[in-house]
Structures are given as C-alpha cells and as structure tokens.
Amino acid sequence: MKKVIVFGSLNMDLTIEADRVPYGGETLPGRNFLSNPGGKGANQAVAVSKAGVRTHLVGSVGADVFGDLLLARVASYGVQCDEVILREGVGTGIAMICRVDGDNRILLSAGANHSLSAADVKEALDRLAEPGDVFLTQMECDYATTCAAIQDAHGRGMYVVVNVAPPRDLPQDVWSCIDLVCVNETECAAICGVLPEDDGTLRQALDLLIKRGVGCAVVTLGAGGSAAREGTRLYRAPAARVNAVDTTASGDTYLGVLCAAYVNGMPMEDAMRRASAAAGITASRVGAQRAIPTAAEVDAFMREA
C-alpha cells in the first residue's frame, strides 16, 4: 500500500480571539487563549493519518518543552515521527494567531523548521521513500531545502504535491517536478498575479498554474469551494455548509484528505468533495490538529449533507 511522506513544519500555535487586529502601538484586549499543536506540515500529516493512510513526517523541532509536546501529540494521531529531528540550540517553530470573525492572521517564527538541510531530507527519503508514494510539502521550511526536496522526490518517482503556502514563486525546474499544486485565493494571486474572484479569473489562474509545468492545479476558494484543472479537464467542488468558528488548519485538512484520497484511488472530483467536507468540519471547530476530523466523521458528515 502506498504511503504519504510529509516534509514540513511543526509549530506551537498560540492563538487569541479578538474583535479586530490591533493597530501599531495599541494593546487590544482579547479572549479565549489557546495553545495547541500546529504547523502546516504537521497539520497536513495529521489530516492524512486521520483519513486512515500511513503517514510519515520529516521535520524538526527544538529541544525544548514545545518540541516534546508537538512530537508527542502528532505521534498520538498515528503519524510516524522517526524522521523528526530534535535540534539543540534552536527554538521550536511558533505561530502567533489572531482569530477575528472566524478567520485568522498568523505571525510565524520558523525556528527549527529552517534548520533542515537538503541532505537531511534526502537521508530521510533514502530510508522511507518508494516509487509511487506521495510526497507532500509546503513552504514553511527553508526555501532551498524545500526546492531540493521537491526535485529529489520527483527523481524517486514519487507523486509530488506542493501547497505553496506561504506563497513563494519557484524556479521553473522545480515547478516541472510537481504533480499537483494547491493554493488558496490569496496565495494564487501572489504567485500568478490573478485573484480568482469569478469564473473568468479562476480559469485564467488555473491556466497560468498549469503553464508552469505542473500536472494538476487546485485552487481553494473558501466559501466558494475549490476548483482544479488537470490537463484539459476542469473540476469544481462546493464548500461544505458549516458555521466557521476558526479556519486554522482547514486548508491543511483539504490537502491531507486530498492526498489520502489519491492513495485510495479516488477520482479527482470525489476527492475534492471529500476534502472540502473535511476542511469544513475543521473550520467549524477551534484549534488546528485537534479540529481535523477522522475518516468516520467525514463519512457521517457527507451522509447527512
């Protein structure tokens, strides 16, 4: 059975709810403080694992109390963490999150996430990877390491999925190693200069992403659902109808569930619908990894919907 290897970040999320974002020089009272395990890489790994697919995480945390806690929590969701390096002398990644009206603003301190070299990831893949496995990554680890890892995974015959978040443009010889790229509206605008706000701009954005050389381009649109282009085929999936209270990790859930569905051989449109449902459930709960639903929860939600 194929597996998913996630190379990515682990962060401790420190999150506060507020009526608005504070202005410069202002101290704004907030409420409902929460510290909980997050990081796009770890969240996506947890989403794959909760979807029932074997998952390995390649990453790094600092040798501190947050690092210990993150590792224990991610492992408790069934993610294999043997390739997560505990780094001395550097702090664990931290995300300060301000939750406003169910949406979030995130400030990141990368810490140990930036300590992994291309050689570290290569060694981990030497031990784990088999042709046909899925390689899933994002952009919260070191840029050069991430680019090299994408090329390395492609060279091993893995199915390479990249969530270009936070958005960074990539060299052409890296784009052409990507089988599936996934971005949200703002990441899409930052990368290809087109904000997908209607059918016309959405098609234009998908075309531009495909022209970079990727096999399949997926754009998530919040309440607008998601859209994809694979070759000449276009797919749409509606968003799940939920009361969103915290969108943290909702995009990560979409990615993880999409990869799990790929491993299970699910057709693209069904996979997108399932990923949307799972992402909606995550947005209806507070927190990151703890908000991500299991396969059984997604099944029940889709039956009711």
Ligand code: RIB
């Ligand atoms: O995608 C959500 C994640 O982004 C949060 O868990 C936070 O850690 C940031 O990395």
